[in-house]
Amino acid sequence: xxxxxxxxVGQTQVREHWDMSVxxxxxxxxxxxxxxxxxxxxxxxxxxxxxxxxxxxxxxxGALVADYLGQWGVEAVKLExxxxxxxxxxxxxxxxxxxxxxxxVLVIGxxxxxxxxxxxxxxxxxGAADADYEVIHGVSFVSxxxxxxxxxxxxxGYEHGDFAPFAVNAHANGAKNPNxxxxxxISQEVYESGRMVAExxxxxxxxxxxxxxxxxxxxxxxxxxxxxxxxxSASAIDTLGIHDREDPIWLSAAQKSAAKAFGQAGVWPxxxxxxxxxxxxxxxxxxxLEAAGFAERGQGVRxxxxxxxxxxxxxxxxxxxxxxxxGHPVGATGLYQLAEATLQLRGDAGEAQIDGANxxxxxxxxxxxxxxxTHILKKA
Amino acid sequence: xxxxxxxxVGQTQVREHWDMSVxxxxxxxxxxxxxxxxxxxxxxxxxxxxxxxxxxxxxxxGALVADYLGQWGVEAVKLExxxxxxxxxxxxxxxxxxxxxxxxVLVIGxxxxxxxxxxxxxxxxxGAADADYEVIHGVSFVSxxxxxxxxxxxxxGYEHGDFAPFAVNAHANGAKNPNxxxxxxISQEVYESGRMVAExxxxxxxxxxxxxxxxxxxxxxxxxxxxxxxxxSASAIDTLGIHDREDPIWLSAAQKSAAKAFGQAGVWPxxxxxxxxxxxxxxxxxxxLEAAGFAERGQGVRxxxxxxxxxxxxxxxxxxxxxxxxGHPVGATGLYQLAEATLQLRGDAGEAQIDGANxxxxxxxxxxxxxxxTHILKKA
Numbered sequence: 001x002x003x004x005x006x007x008x009v010g011q012t013q014v015r016e017h018w019d020m021s022v023x024x025x026x027x028x029x030x031x032x033x034x035x036x037x038x039x040x041x042x043x044x045x046x047x048x049x050x051x052x053x054x055x056x057x058x059x060x061x062g063a064l065v066a067d068y069l070g071q072w073g074v075e076a077v078k079l080e081x082x083x084x085x086x087x088x089x090x091x092x093x094x095x096x097x098x099x100x101x102x103x104x105v106l107v108i109g110x111x112x113x114x115x116x117x118x119x120x121x122x123x124x125x126x127g128a129a130d131a132d133y134e135v136i137h138g139v140s141f142v143s144x145x146x147x148x149x150x151x152x153x154x155x156x157g158y159e160h161g162d163f164a165p166f167a168v169n170a171h172a173n174g175a176k177n178p179n180x181x182x183x184x185x186i187s188q189e190v191y192e193s194g195r196m197v198a199e200x201x202x203x204x205x206x207x208x209x210x211x212x213x214x215x216x217x218x219x220x221x222x223x224x225x226x227x228x229x230x231x232x233s234a235s236a237i238d239t240l241g242i243h244d245r246e247d248p249i250w251l252s253a254a255q256k257s258a259a260k261a262f263g264q265a266g267v268w269p270x271x272x273x274x275x276x277x278x279x280x281x282x283x284x285x286x287x288x289l290e291a292a293g294f295a296e297r298g299q300g301v302r303x304x305x306x307x308x309x310x311x312x313x314x315x316x317x318x319x320x321x322x323x324x325x326x327g328h329p330v331g332a333t334g335l336y337q338l339a340e341a342t343l344q345l346r347g348d349a350g351e352a353q354i355d356g357a358n359x360x361x362x363x364x365x366x367x368x369x370x371x372x373x374t375h376i377l378k379k380a
Numbered sequence: 381x382x383x384x385x386x387x388x389v390g391q392t393q394v395r396e397h398w399d400m401s402v403x404x405x406x407x408x409x410x411x412x413x414x415x416x417x418x419x420x421x422x423x424x425x426x427x428x429x430x431x432x433x434x435x436x437x438x439x440x441x442g443a444l445v446a447d448y449l450g451q452w453g454v455e456a457v458k459l460e461x462x463x464x465x466x467x468x469x470x471x472x473x474x475x476x477x478x479x480x481x482x483x484x485v486l487v488i489g490x491x492x493x494x495x496x497x498x499x500x501x502x503x504x505x506x507g508a509a510d511a512d513y514e515v516i517h518g519v520s521f522v523s524x525x526x527x528x529x530x531x532x533x534x535x536x537g538y539e540h541g542d543f544a545p546f547a548v549n550a551h552a553n554g555a556k557n558p559n560x561x562x563x564x565x566i567s568q569e570v571y572e573s574g575r576m577v578a579e580x581x582x583x584x585x586x587x588x589x590x591x592x593x594x595x596x597x598x599x600x601x602x603x604x605x606x607x608x609x610x611x612x613s614a615s616a617i618d619t620l621g622i623h624d625r626e627d628p629i630w631l632s633a634a635q636k637s638a639a640k641a642f643g644q645a646g647v648w649p650x651x652x653x654x655x656x657x658x659x660x661x662x663x664x665x666x667x668x669l670e671a672a673g674f675a676e677r678g679q680g681v682r683x684x685x686x687x688x689x690x691x692x693x694x695x696x697x698x699x700x701x702x703x704x705x706x707g708h709p710v711g712a713t714g715l716y717q718l719a720e721a722t723l724q725l726r727g728d729a730g731e732a733q734i735d736g737a738n739x740x741x742x743x744x745x746x747x748x749x750x751x752x753x754t755h756i757l758k759k760a
Contacts, residue, residue, distance in 0.1 A: 050439055053430075060620060073617065075637075080439060082443075088457040130438075132401060
């Protein structure tokens with residue numbers, strides 16, 4: 001099994017790209033990563049995407065993207081695991097390089113959402129939950145997260161305002177990222193003024209959707225001794241329905257995939273310099289910190305309140321805005337996280353740079369914790 | 381890179397399964413493959429599926445299927461490449477085992493279509509083509525194939541009736557397969573009586589959709605010296621749009637992936653004992669025979685007319701009914717092909733058994749040849 005290195009990064013800004021289709025976005029990010037790596041011919045392309053079938057009427061995205069990248073003859077396929085699609089694409093890309101069967105792998109996460117109506121988008125997103133046992137009762141994806149947040153607040157005695165530090169940190173960091181959707185810091189007051197979307201999830205507890213694509217070029221590590229390395233890669237599933245879990249406020253798949261990735265990398269949570277977690281909702285940020293070993297149960301919010309998630313804190317999170325401020329083009333997000341972590345380790349994160357970043361962790365979540373993909377990256 | 385063996389086969393019949401959801405079908409086939417292999421815990425699950433997002437409102441099928449198979453904590457993801465989805469899932473399963481990162485991989489192809497309206501199904505299937513440059517002009521997936529068939533007939537001087545042997549062979553073979561949708565032989569006259577669907581594609585030139593799932597258990601070959609081996613595995617893409625190809629009646633991705641698989645296996649077309657090809661339409665059967673090296677250009681139909689595609693012929697195809705008679709649950713088909721090829725090599729194909737089958741080839745196609753996945757299997 002070969003070690004894998006990341007030799008190219010490409011991304012588009014997350015926003016409403018009225019002038020770009022799903023193919024244009026994927027090609028822009030893919031070309032960016034290939035150019036960054038100085039590679040013009042790849043062996044395989046893995047595309048992470050959640051909604052192209054219904055929102056873009058495209059059900060063969062691997063071939064579509066490879067075609068428009070001029071990569072005829074290569075192998076290409078789309079991976080789908082709801083909002084964990086792009087992390088899953090990365091995972092397959094790593095396995096492919098590690099297998100020795102391919103040398104140069106392009107992984108792309110892409111999502112084109114804003115051309116569709118709110119109703120279409122909401123319907124597509126509920127596909128992350130269980131259509132037959134959850135959605136049939138009328139829940140949307142936001143309301144499912146609201147139920148989890150409410151239970152968490154009840155169990156650990158938090159108020160809504162206690163979650164503010166997640167949004168405040170994300171927006172402050174997003175302001176430093178030219179590719180972020182929202183580039184303006186917010187205060188605790190602004191957070192508290194956010195209207196309720198699905199109580200207790202307010203506007204500032206929910207990440208915004210958007211259009212965007214991010215991509216990485218992967219090669220065997222021995223071909224790129226100076227490049228960022230993948231030292232941990234693991235994916236795990238939990239029950240799809242939250243009601244089937246012994247504990248609805250514990251992300252067991254996040255714990256399992258994190259533990260596996262730590263084991264592979266030979267490191268512990270305290271060794272990690274920054275954590276790009278899946279803050280689709282404030283509650284998911286808290287639960288991720290706990291499941292991944294950065295906080296005790298019920299202490300994820302406390303950790304944020306103590307400022308430890310800020311740049312310079314014990315475990316900086318959402319360092320370039322996270323899903324909350326960079327934006328959450330669902331099936332692309334996992335690769336934005338990985339692209340940002342790579343930039344941090346290369347020292348290329350600009351104003352958002354975390355000083356001395358040596359080890360970065362990313363965690364991409366599908367649904368309410370049903371698919372969780374964890375990666376650990378290391379500076380060369 | 382480790383060799384891979386197939387140690388379990390599971391499948392449901394292809395038909396309208398009014399009593400089974402997409403999860404029920406996948407679980408039935410998955411359990412079947414695991415039971416056949418005597419394995420109750422797997423390391424990874426790859427699910428091939430095309431339309432679950434829109435037809436079943438499920439966009440996290442990997443986790444869903446793993447959950448209902450009781451495989452909590454494993455890694456699982458869905459692969460999508462239109463009708464080439466299941467072949468792509470197999471390809472990733474092989475890469476995963478070959479990488480040494482996992483030991484026991486379950487690959488499942490599943491599709492649940494018949495609960496939806498004809499309009500919804502037709503719309504979902506056009507996702508295999510290019511929404512922006514093909515479908516926008518009003519073509520359906522059938523009419524695209526009709527254009528290709530018409531061109532082929534024009535170039536090589538064939539009549540519609542010349543294509544009959546493909547349907548006649550498929551239906552004769554399907555009659556011997558208990559899991560086939562259609563289990564009745566047809567004559568040349570019946571073929572010619574078929575009403576036109578999209579001229580010159582008649583009813584008997586087009587494969588029927590259906591509900592179904594097929595699955596295989598994969599392990600490293602050194603753990604199963606008696607099991608069927610994968611000796612070739614390759615995937616390649618062509619342009620998504622047919623209009624972008626230099627030659628619209630040549631499947632270049634089929635040629636490339638076949639050549640690569642032959643190279644890996646160290647064999648030639650004449651060594652293959654049976655070929656489970658992607659006869660979604662009669663024209664695709666002819667083009668596949670040509671691109672994969674079994675017939676000269678323009679001679680695929682001739683080969684069929686000479687009886688060489690029958691059991692006992694030079695290259696038996698669709699030995700258990702093919703897409704035409706076994707049925708074509710789109711994203712599951714690639715694994716039906718592989719399951720059938722495995723049964724043939726194990727001598728477990730019942731009435732459909734090809735005597736002395738030692739080497740089998742499968743070819744699963746996404747769209748009109750945009751994604752083509754070829755596998756070569758060998759008797760232990």
